[in-house]
Amino acid sequence: MIPRKFEYFAPTTVAQAVSLLRKYKDEAKILSGGMSLIPMMKLRLVSPQYVIDINNIKSLNYIKDSGRVVRIGALVRHADIEHSPVIREKFPMMVDAAAHIADMQVRNLGTFVGALAHADPAADWPASALALDAELVAQGSSKRIIKATKFFKGPFETALKPTELLVEALLPVPKGPKLGQAYLKFERKAGDYAIVGVASSVVLNENNEFEKVALALTAVNPFPFRATDAEQLLIGQKPSKELIEQAAKTAASMSDPSSDLRGSAEYKKEMARVFTRRSLNKALERAGVAL
Amino acid sequence: MPAKRAKQTGNSKQQVVIEINGTKYSYEVEPRLLLVHFIREYAGLTGTHIGCDTTNCGACTILMEFDGKWKAIKSCTYFAVQANGKRILTIEGLAKGDQLHPLQKAFWENHGLQCGYCTPGMIMAAAGFLMMNPNPTEEEVRHGISGNLCRCTGYVNIVKSILAAAEEIRSSGKPVIEV
Numbered sequence: 059m060i061p062r063k064f065e066y067f068a069p070t071t072v073a074q075a076v077s078l079l080r081k082y083k084d085e086a087k088i089l090s091g092g093m094s095l096i097p098m099m100k101l102r103l104v105s106p107q108y109v110i111d112i113n114n115i116k117s118l119n120y121i122k123d124s125g126r127v128v129r130i131g132a133l134v135r136h137a138d139i140e141h142s143p144v145i146r147e148k149f150p151m152m153v154d155a156a157a158h159i160a161d162m163q164v165r166n167l168g169t170f171v172g173a174l175a176h177a178d179p180a181a182d183w184p185a186s187a188l189a190l191d192a193e194l195v196a197q198g199s200s201k202r203i204i205k206a207t208k209f210f211k212g213p214f215e216t217a218l219k220p221t222e223l224l225v226e227a228l229l230p231v232p233k234g235p236k237l238g239q240a241y242l243k244f245e246r247k248a249g250d251y252a253i254v255g256v257a258s259s260v261v262l263n264e265n266n267e268f269e270k271v272a273l274a275l276t277a278v279n280p281f282p283f284r285a286t287d288a289e290q291l292l293i294g295q296k297p298s299k300e301l302i303e304q305a306a307k308t309a310a311s312m313s314d315p316s317s318d319l320r321g322s323a324e325y326k327k328e329m330a331r332v333f334t335r336r337s338l339n340k341a342l343e344r345a346g347v348a349l
Numbered sequence: 350m351p352a353k354r355a356k357q358t359g360n361s362k363q364q365v366v367i368e369i370n371g372t373k374y375s376y377e378v379e380p381r382l383l384l385v386h387f388i389r390e391y392a393g394l395t396g397t398h399i400g401c402d403t404t405n406c407g408a409c410t411i412l413m414e415f416d417g418k419w420k421a422i423k424s425c426t427y428f429a430v431q432a433n434g435k436r437i438l439t440i441e442g443l444a445k446g447d448q449l450h451p452l453q454k455a456f457w458e459n460h461g462l463q464c465g466y467c468t469p470g471m472i473m474a475a476a477g478f479l480m481m482n483p484n485p486t487e488e489e490v491r492h493g494i495s496g497n498l499c500r501c502t503g504y505v506n507i508v509k510s511i512l513a514a515a516e517e518i519r520s521s522g523k524p525v526i527e528v
Binding site: 093 | 361363379380381383402403404407410420421422423426427428430431433474477478481492493494495496497
Protein backbone atom coordinates (compact mmCIF):
# COMPACT_ATOMS: atom_id res chain seq x y z
CA MET A 59 0.00 0.00 0.00
CA ILE A 60 1.42 3.34 -1.06
CA PRO A 61 0.44 6.64 0.54
CA ARG A 62 -0.44 9.67 -1.55
CA LYS A 63 2.43 11.96 -2.40
CA PHE A 64 3.62 14.41 0.20
CA GLU A 65 6.40 16.84 0.90
CA TYR A 66 8.76 15.72 3.66
CA PHE A 67 10.55 17.91 6.19
CA ALA A 68 12.98 16.82 8.86
CA PRO A 69 13.54 19.83 11.14
CA THR A 70 16.18 19.62 13.86
CA THR A 71 14.69 22.16 16.25
CA VAL A 72 11.26 22.72 17.79
CA ALA A 73 11.26 26.26 16.39
CA GLN A 74 11.70 24.95 12.84
CA ALA A 75 8.95 22.37 13.31
CA VAL A 76 6.54 24.95 14.69
CA SER A 77 7.25 27.42 11.92
CA LEU A 78 6.47 24.69 9.36
CA LEU A 79 3.24 23.92 11.22
CA ARG A 80 2.32 27.58 11.26
CA LYS A 81 2.96 27.75 7.53
CA TYR A 82 1.03 24.63 6.48
CA LYS A 83 -1.50 24.35 9.34
CA ASP A 84 -3.94 21.46 8.88
CA GLU A 85 -2.38 20.42 5.58
CA ALA A 86 0.59 19.22 7.64
CA LYS A 87 0.98 16.26 9.98
CA ILE A 88 3.61 15.69 12.62
CA LEU A 89 5.42 12.36 12.28
CA SER A 90 6.89 11.07 15.53
CA GLY A 91 6.76 7.28 15.98
CA GLY A 92 4.55 6.99 12.93
CA MET A 93 2.91 3.82 14.22
CA SER A 94 -0.57 5.27 13.66
CA LEU A 95 0.13 7.95 11.07
CA ILE A 96 1.96 5.77 8.54
CA PRO A 97 -0.63 2.94 8.53
CA MET A 98 -3.36 5.58 8.15
CA MET A 99 -1.47 7.20 5.27
CA LYS A 100 -0.97 3.82 3.62
CA LEU A 101 -4.71 3.16 3.85
CA ARG A 102 -5.23 6.73 2.63
CA LEU A 103 -7.43 7.50 5.60
CA VAL A 104 -5.27 10.60 5.90
CA SER A 105 -3.24 12.19 3.14
CA PRO A 106 -1.32 15.13 4.52
CA GLN A 107 0.41 17.27 1.90
CA TYR A 108 3.25 17.98 4.27
CA VAL A 109 4.84 15.59 6.72
CA ILE A 110 6.96 17.12 9.44
CA ASP A 111 9.22 14.45 10.90
CA ILE A 112 10.31 15.44 14.42
CA ASN A 113 12.61 12.44 14.96
CA ASN A 114 15.70 14.55 14.33
CA ILE A 115 14.88 17.02 17.12
CA LYS A 116 17.23 15.40 19.60
CA SER A 117 16.25 17.83 22.38
CA LEU A 118 12.84 16.10 22.64
CA ASN A 119 14.24 12.74 23.71
CA TYR A 120 14.35 12.65 27.52
CA ILE A 121 12.78 11.34 30.71
CA LYS A 122 13.69 13.95 33.35
CA ASP A 123 13.05 13.32 37.00
CA SER A 124 13.00 16.44 39.13
CA GLY A 125 11.62 14.69 42.21
CA ARG A 126 8.07 16.06 42.29
CA VAL A 127 7.51 15.97 38.55
CA VAL A 128 8.75 13.68 35.79
CA ARG A 129 8.94 15.16 32.31
CA ILE A 130 8.63 13.00 29.24
CA GLY A 131 9.79 14.46 25.93
CA ALA A 132 7.93 13.96 22.68
CA LEU A 133 10.42 11.42 21.34
CA VAL A 134 10.29 9.00 24.27
CA ARG A 135 9.23 5.62 22.89
CA HIS A 136 6.92 3.09 24.50
CA ALA A 137 9.95 0.80 24.93
CA ASP A 138 11.88 3.57 26.74
CA ILE A 139 9.03 3.85 29.24
CA GLU A 140 8.75 0.06 29.56
CA HIS A 141 12.42 -0.14 30.59
CA SER A 142 12.85 3.12 32.54
CA PRO A 143 13.80 2.65 36.22
CA VAL A 144 12.33 6.10 37.05
CA ILE A 145 8.98 5.21 35.52
CA ARG A 146 9.02 1.78 37.16
CA GLU A 147 9.51 3.38 40.56
CA LYS A 148 7.15 6.34 40.25
CA PHE A 149 4.50 5.35 37.73
CA PRO A 150 4.15 1.55 37.77
CA MET A 151 0.84 1.82 35.87
CA MET A 152 2.84 3.05 32.88
CA VAL A 153 5.05 -0.03 32.89
CA ASP A 154 1.86 -2.14 32.95
CA ALA A 155 0.54 -0.15 29.99
CA ALA A 156 3.76 0.02 27.95
CA ALA A 157 4.34 -3.72 28.05
CA HIS A 158 0.95 -4.39 26.48
CA ILE A 159 1.02 -1.86 23.67
CA ALA A 160 1.14 -3.58 20.28
CA ASP A 161 4.44 -5.49 19.91
CA MET A 162 8.18 -5.01 20.44
CA GLN A 163 8.83 -3.47 17.03
CA VAL A 164 6.00 -0.96 17.41
CA ARG A 165 7.09 -0.12 20.97
CA ASN A 166 10.59 0.62 19.64
CA LEU A 167 9.18 3.47 17.55
CA GLY A 168 5.81 4.62 18.87
CA THR A 169 5.90 7.52 21.32
CA PHE A 170 3.93 8.29 24.48
CA VAL A 171 3.33 11.93 23.61
CA GLY A 172 2.48 11.07 20.00
CA ALA A 173 -0.14 8.58 21.14
CA LEU A 174 -1.75 11.26 23.30
CA ALA A 175 -1.83 13.70 20.38
CA HIS A 176 -3.32 11.01 18.14
CA ALA A 177 -6.06 10.40 20.73
CA ASP A 178 -7.31 7.07 19.50
CA PRO A 179 -10.35 6.31 21.70
CA ALA A 180 -9.05 2.78 22.31
CA ALA A 181 -5.41 3.71 22.96
CA ASP A 182 -3.75 2.73 26.24
CA TRP A 183 -1.76 5.86 27.07
CA PRO A 184 -4.62 8.36 27.50
CA ALA A 185 -5.84 6.37 30.52
CA SER A 186 -2.44 6.77 32.23
CA ALA A 187 -2.22 10.46 31.32
CA LEU A 188 -5.67 11.07 32.79
CA ALA A 189 -5.21 9.00 35.94
CA LEU A 190 -1.83 10.62 36.65
CA ASP A 191 -3.18 14.16 36.15
CA ALA A 192 -0.59 14.77 33.46
CA GLU A 193 -0.08 18.22 32.04
CA LEU A 194 0.69 18.45 28.36
CA VAL A 195 2.92 21.15 26.96
CA ALA A 196 1.94 22.53 23.56
CA GLN A 197 4.33 24.74 21.64
CA GLY A 198 2.88 27.13 19.08
CA SER A 199 3.79 30.79 18.75
CA SER A 200 3.86 30.55 22.54
CA LYS A 201 3.90 27.72 25.03
CA ARG A 202 0.78 26.61 26.88
CA ILE A 203 -0.02 23.84 29.31
CA ILE A 204 -3.13 21.74 28.80
CA LYS A 205 -4.34 19.45 31.56
CA ALA A 206 -4.88 15.89 30.36
CA THR A 207 -8.40 16.07 31.79
CA LYS A 208 -9.12 18.93 29.35
CA PHE A 209 -7.17 17.49 26.44
CA PHE A 210 -9.32 14.69 25.04
CA LYS A 211 -12.37 16.06 23.23
CA GLY A 212 -13.62 13.19 21.10
CA PRO A 213 -12.41 10.29 18.97
CA PHE A 214 -9.06 11.44 17.53
CA GLU A 215 -9.90 14.92 18.74
CA THR A 216 -7.88 16.98 21.21
CA ALA A 217 -7.48 20.51 22.49
CA LEU A 218 -4.31 20.83 20.41
CA LYS A 219 -4.42 23.43 17.63
CA PRO A 220 -3.16 22.56 14.14
CA THR A 221 -0.33 25.06 14.62
CA GLU A 222 0.84 23.53 17.90
CA LEU A 223 3.34 20.78 18.56
CA LEU A 224 2.98 18.68 21.69
CA VAL A 225 6.52 18.80 23.08
CA GLU A 226 6.31 17.10 26.46
CA ALA A 227 4.16 15.65 29.20
CA LEU A 228 4.59 16.60 32.86
CA LEU A 229 3.69 13.90 35.33
CA PRO A 230 3.26 14.89 38.97
CA VAL A 231 4.55 12.17 41.30
CA PRO A 232 1.80 11.00 43.71
CA LYS A 233 2.57 11.60 47.38
CA GLY A 234 1.10 10.13 50.55
CA PRO A 235 1.47 7.44 53.19
CA LYS A 236 0.25 4.57 51.02
CA LEU A 237 0.49 4.67 47.24
CA GLY A 238 -0.65 2.23 44.59
CA GLN A 239 -1.15 2.27 40.85
CA ALA A 240 -2.16 -0.17 38.15
CA TYR A 241 -3.23 -0.33 34.54
CA LEU A 242 -5.24 -3.34 33.55
CA LYS A 243 -5.95 -4.04 29.92
CA PHE A 244 -8.37 -6.57 28.53
CA GLU A 245 -7.40 -7.56 25.01
CA ARG A 246 -8.73 -10.06 22.53
CA LYS A 247 -5.28 -11.15 21.37
CA ALA A 248 -1.68 -10.19 22.07
CA GLY A 249 -0.92 -6.64 21.00
CA ASP A 250 -4.49 -5.75 20.14
CA TYR A 251 -6.31 -2.59 21.10
CA ALA A 252 -8.03 -2.77 24.46
CA ILE A 253 -11.58 -4.01 24.83
CA VAL A 254 -11.30 -1.97 27.99
CA GLY A 255 -8.33 -0.52 29.83
CA VAL A 256 -8.50 0.84 33.36
CA ALA A 257 -5.82 2.96 35.02
CA SER A 258 -6.05 3.56 38.73
CA SER A 259 -3.98 5.53 41.18
CA VAL A 260 -4.81 5.49 44.87
CA VAL A 261 -3.44 7.36 47.87
CA LEU A 262 -4.46 6.22 51.34
CA ASN A 263 -3.83 8.02 54.62
CA GLU A 264 -2.54 6.58 57.91
CA ASN A 265 -6.10 5.58 58.89
CA ASN A 266 -6.33 3.51 55.73
CA GLU A 267 -8.86 5.85 54.12
CA PHE A 268 -8.79 6.85 50.46
CA GLU A 269 -7.25 10.30 50.33
CA LYS A 270 -7.02 10.50 46.57
CA VAL A 271 -8.35 8.25 43.85
CA ALA A 272 -7.95 8.60 40.11
CA LEU A 273 -9.69 6.17 37.79
CA ALA A 274 -9.45 6.47 34.03
CA LEU A 275 -11.05 4.21 31.45
CA THR A 276 -10.17 3.78 27.81
CA ALA A 277 -11.88 2.06 24.84
CA VAL A 278 -15.36 2.17 26.38
CA ASN A 279 -16.35 5.69 25.44
CA PRO A 280 -15.99 8.02 22.43
CA PHE A 281 -12.97 9.35 24.31
CA PRO A 282 -11.09 8.25 27.43
CA PHE A 283 -12.49 9.63 30.64
CA ARG A 284 -12.06 9.90 34.39
CA ALA A 285 -14.71 7.96 36.31
CA THR A 286 -15.24 10.87 38.70
CA ASP A 287 -18.47 9.48 40.22
CA ALA A 288 -16.64 6.33 41.25
CA GLU A 289 -13.71 8.37 42.60
CA GLN A 290 -16.07 10.47 44.75
CA LEU A 291 -17.65 7.35 46.13
CA LEU A 292 -14.28 6.14 47.42
CA ILE A 293 -12.74 9.34 48.81
CA GLY A 294 -12.69 9.39 52.61
CA GLN A 295 -13.79 5.75 52.85
CA LYS A 296 -11.94 2.67 54.02
CA PRO A 297 -11.52 0.15 51.21
CA SER A 298 -13.67 -2.95 51.36
CA LYS A 299 -14.71 -5.55 48.81
CA GLU A 300 -18.26 -4.15 48.71
CA LEU A 301 -17.07 -0.58 48.27
CA ILE A 302 -14.72 -1.51 45.42
CA GLU A 303 -17.51 -3.44 43.72
CA GLN A 304 -19.80 -0.43 44.06
CA ALA A 305 -17.14 1.88 42.61
CA ALA A 306 -16.58 -0.52 39.72
CA LYS A 307 -20.32 -0.54 38.96
CA THR A 308 -20.41 3.25 39.08
CA ALA A 309 -17.41 3.56 36.74
CA ALA A 310 -18.99 1.13 34.28
CA SER A 311 -22.26 3.04 34.35
CA MET A 312 -20.35 6.15 33.23
CA SER A 313 -19.03 4.34 30.15
CA ASP A 314 -20.70 4.44 26.76
CA PRO A 315 -19.06 1.75 24.63
CA SER A 316 -20.06 0.88 21.10
CA SER A 317 -20.51 -2.62 19.68
CA ASP A 318 -17.79 -3.75 17.30
CA LEU A 319 -15.53 -6.72 16.49
CA ARG A 320 -14.19 -6.68 20.04
CA GLY A 321 -17.60 -7.19 21.62
CA SER A 322 -21.09 -5.87 22.11
CA ALA A 323 -21.68 -2.66 24.02
CA GLU A 324 -23.34 -4.66 26.79
CA TYR A 325 -20.38 -6.99 27.12
CA LYS A 326 -17.86 -4.15 27.15
CA LYS A 327 -19.80 -2.35 29.85
CA GLU A 328 -19.73 -5.50 31.94
CA MET A 329 -15.99 -5.85 31.32
CA ALA A 330 -15.52 -2.19 32.31
CA ARG A 331 -16.97 -3.14 35.70
CA VAL A 332 -14.83 -6.25 36.09
CA PHE A 333 -11.62 -4.54 35.02
CA THR A 334 -12.22 -1.45 37.15
CA ARG A 335 -12.55 -3.75 40.13
CA ARG A 336 -9.41 -5.66 39.25
CA SER A 337 -7.45 -2.50 38.53
CA LEU A 338 -8.42 -0.98 41.89
CA ASN A 339 -7.62 -4.22 43.67
CA LYS A 340 -4.20 -4.35 42.03
CA ALA A 341 -3.49 -0.73 42.98
CA LEU A 342 -4.54 -1.45 46.57
CA GLU A 343 -2.40 -4.57 46.66
CA ARG A 344 0.58 -2.50 45.52
CA ALA A 345 -0.23 0.09 48.19
CA GLY A 346 0.08 -2.73 50.70
CA VAL A 347 -3.61 -2.68 51.61
CA ALA A 348 -5.33 -6.01 52.14
CA LEU A 349 -9.07 -6.28 51.60
CA MET B 350 -8.01 6.58 -10.64
CA PRO B 351 -10.27 8.74 -8.50
CA ALA B 352 -12.05 11.29 -10.68
CA LYS B 353 -11.34 14.10 -8.33
CA ARG B 354 -8.42 14.36 -6.02
CA ALA B 355 -7.08 16.99 -3.73
CA LYS B 356 -4.18 19.02 -4.97
CA GLN B 357 -1.13 17.06 -4.03
CA THR B 358 2.29 18.50 -3.89
CA GLY B 359 5.32 16.43 -3.10
CA ASN B 360 6.77 15.48 -6.45
CA SER B 361 10.17 16.48 -5.25
CA LYS B 362 12.45 13.52 -4.77
CA GLN B 363 15.05 13.47 -2.07
CA GLN B 364 18.51 12.01 -2.03
CA VAL B 365 18.93 9.39 0.68
CA VAL B 366 21.91 7.37 1.77
CA ILE B 367 21.18 4.29 3.82
CA GLU B 368 23.85 1.87 5.02
CA ILE B 369 22.54 -1.66 4.75
CA ASN B 370 24.72 -4.51 6.04
CA GLY B 371 27.79 -2.31 5.79
CA THR B 372 27.19 -1.10 2.22
CA LYS B 373 25.95 2.41 1.50
CA TYR B 374 23.05 2.72 -0.93
CA SER B 375 22.37 6.17 -2.33
CA TYR B 376 19.26 6.92 -4.38
CA GLU B 377 16.85 9.70 -5.15
CA VAL B 378 13.47 8.62 -3.83
CA GLU B 379 9.98 9.93 -3.33
CA PRO B 380 9.23 10.70 0.33
CA ARG B 381 6.36 8.21 0.24
CA LEU B 382 8.67 5.29 -0.59
CA LEU B 383 8.55 2.78 2.25
CA LEU B 384 11.81 1.52 3.68
CA VAL B 385 10.92 -2.08 2.83
CA HIS B 386 10.60 -1.13 -0.85
CA PHE B 387 13.94 0.68 -0.69
CA ILE B 388 15.55 -2.45 0.74
CA ARG B 389 13.94 -4.84 -1.74
CA GLU B 390 13.72 -2.82 -4.94
CA TYR B 391 16.52 -0.27 -4.74
CA ALA B 392 19.14 -2.20 -2.78
CA GLY B 393 17.92 -5.50 -4.28
CA LEU B 394 17.95 -7.28 -0.94
CA THR B 395 14.85 -9.44 -1.16
CA GLY B 396 15.43 -11.40 2.03
CA THR B 397 13.29 -8.86 3.86
CA HIS B 398 9.71 -9.87 3.10
CA ILE B 399 6.42 -8.06 2.84
CA GLY B 400 3.65 -10.07 4.47
CA CYS B 401 0.65 -8.06 5.56
CA ASP B 402 1.88 -4.54 4.76
CA THR B 403 -0.16 -3.37 7.78
CA THR B 404 2.32 -3.48 10.70
CA ASN B 405 0.93 -6.77 11.94
CA CYS B 406 2.92 -9.72 10.66
CA GLY B 407 6.54 -8.67 11.19
CA ALA B 408 7.88 -10.32 7.99
CA CYS B 409 9.56 -6.99 7.11
CA THR B 410 11.39 -6.70 10.45
CA ILE B 411 14.92 -5.32 10.24
CA LEU B 412 17.36 -3.86 12.74
CA MET B 413 18.09 -0.14 12.75
CA GLU B 414 20.69 1.72 14.75
CA PHE B 415 19.41 4.52 16.98
CA ASP B 416 22.07 6.44 18.94
CA GLY B 417 24.36 3.42 18.91
CA LYS B 418 21.64 0.92 19.85
CA TRP B 419 20.20 -1.60 17.41
CA LYS B 420 16.46 -2.00 17.52
CA ALA B 421 14.01 -4.17 15.63
CA ILE B 422 11.46 -2.22 13.62
CA LYS B 423 8.94 -3.02 10.89
CA SER B 424 10.27 -1.61 7.63
CA CYS B 425 6.79 -1.46 6.04
CA THR B 426 5.90 1.26 8.54
CA TYR B 427 8.85 3.56 8.02
CA PHE B 428 9.64 5.89 5.15
CA ALA B 429 12.98 5.50 3.38
CA VAL B 430 13.59 9.25 3.82
CA GLN B 431 13.38 8.77 7.58
CA ALA B 432 16.26 6.29 7.36
CA ASN B 433 18.53 8.77 5.60
CA GLY B 434 22.00 8.54 7.15
CA LYS B 435 21.07 5.53 9.27
CA ARG B 436 22.59 2.07 9.49
CA ILE B 437 20.36 -0.97 9.11
CA LEU B 438 20.86 -4.68 9.20
CA THR B 439 18.78 -7.20 7.25
CA ILE B 440 18.78 -10.99 7.20
CA GLU B 441 21.47 -10.94 4.48
CA GLY B 442 23.85 -9.22 6.91
CA LEU B 443 23.71 -11.79 9.69
CA ALA B 444 25.97 -14.59 8.43
CA LYS B 445 29.72 -14.12 8.36
CA GLY B 446 30.70 -15.58 5.02
CA ASP B 447 29.78 -19.26 5.13
CA GLN B 448 29.27 -19.18 8.85
CA LEU B 449 25.65 -18.88 9.85
CA HIS B 450 24.60 -16.60 12.69
CA PRO B 451 23.67 -18.58 15.85
CA LEU B 452 20.00 -17.70 15.23
CA GLN B 453 20.13 -18.99 11.66
CA LYS B 454 21.92 -22.13 12.82
CA ALA B 455 19.39 -22.71 15.60
CA PHE B 456 16.44 -22.28 13.23
CA TRP B 457 18.06 -24.83 10.91
CA GLU B 458 18.84 -27.35 13.63
CA ASN B 459 15.51 -27.05 15.44
CA HIS B 460 13.35 -27.02 12.32
CA GLY B 461 12.29 -23.46 13.19
CA LEU B 462 10.68 -22.94 9.82
CA GLN B 463 8.18 -24.61 7.58
CA CYS B 464 7.41 -22.48 4.51
CA GLY B 465 10.08 -19.99 5.55
CA TYR B 466 8.20 -16.84 4.63
CA CYS B 467 8.15 -15.37 8.14
CA THR B 468 11.68 -16.56 8.92
CA PRO B 469 13.78 -13.49 8.02
CA GLY B 470 11.49 -11.24 10.05
CA MET B 471 11.29 -13.78 12.85
CA ILE B 472 15.09 -13.99 13.07
CA MET B 473 15.60 -10.22 12.97
CA ALA B 474 12.92 -9.75 15.64
CA ALA B 475 14.58 -12.45 17.73
CA ALA B 476 17.94 -10.67 17.37
CA GLY B 477 16.38 -7.39 18.53
CA PHE B 478 14.68 -9.19 21.39
CA LEU B 479 17.81 -11.03 22.56
CA MET B 480 19.73 -7.76 22.68
CA MET B 481 17.21 -6.54 25.27
CA ASN B 482 16.82 -9.85 27.02
CA PRO B 483 19.78 -12.20 26.50
CA ASN B 484 18.52 -14.85 28.92
CA PRO B 485 14.78 -15.15 28.34
CA THR B 486 12.25 -17.66 29.57
CA GLU B 487 10.05 -19.45 27.07
CA GLU B 488 7.17 -17.17 27.99
CA GLU B 489 9.29 -14.07 27.44
CA VAL B 490 10.31 -15.35 24.01
CA ARG B 491 6.65 -15.85 23.14
CA HIS B 492 5.86 -12.28 24.17
CA GLY B 493 8.98 -11.02 22.40
CA ILE B 494 7.87 -12.39 19.03
CA SER B 495 4.19 -11.46 19.40
CA GLY B 496 4.72 -8.97 16.58
CA ASN B 497 5.64 -11.75 14.16
CA LEU B 498 3.14 -14.13 12.65
CA CYS B 499 3.91 -17.61 11.36
CA ARG B 500 0.92 -18.82 9.39
CA CYS B 501 2.28 -22.35 9.32
CA THR B 502 1.90 -21.91 13.10
CA GLY B 503 5.33 -23.37 13.66
CA TYR B 504 5.75 -21.44 16.89
CA VAL B 505 6.85 -24.36 19.05
CA ASN B 506 10.01 -24.89 17.02
CA ILE B 507 10.54 -21.17 16.48
CA VAL B 508 10.55 -20.62 20.24
CA LYS B 509 12.82 -23.63 20.69
CA SER B 510 15.20 -22.19 18.08
CA ILE B 511 15.36 -18.79 19.76
CA LEU B 512 16.00 -20.34 23.17
CA ALA B 513 18.77 -22.50 21.68
CA ALA B 514 20.34 -19.50 19.96
CA ALA B 515 20.14 -17.46 23.16
CA GLU B 516 22.04 -20.16 24.98
CA GLU B 517 24.69 -20.44 22.28
CA ILE B 518 25.16 -16.65 22.15
CA ARG B 519 25.45 -16.45 25.94
CA SER B 520 28.01 -19.25 26.13
CA SER B 521 30.03 -17.75 23.27
CA GLY B 522 30.30 -14.48 25.20
CA LYS B 523 29.81 -12.58 21.95
CA PRO B 524 27.24 -9.85 21.33
CA VAL B 525 24.01 -10.86 19.54
CA ILE B 526 25.09 -9.08 16.42
CA GLU B 527 28.59 -8.10 15.32
CA VAL B 528 28.72 -5.20 12.93
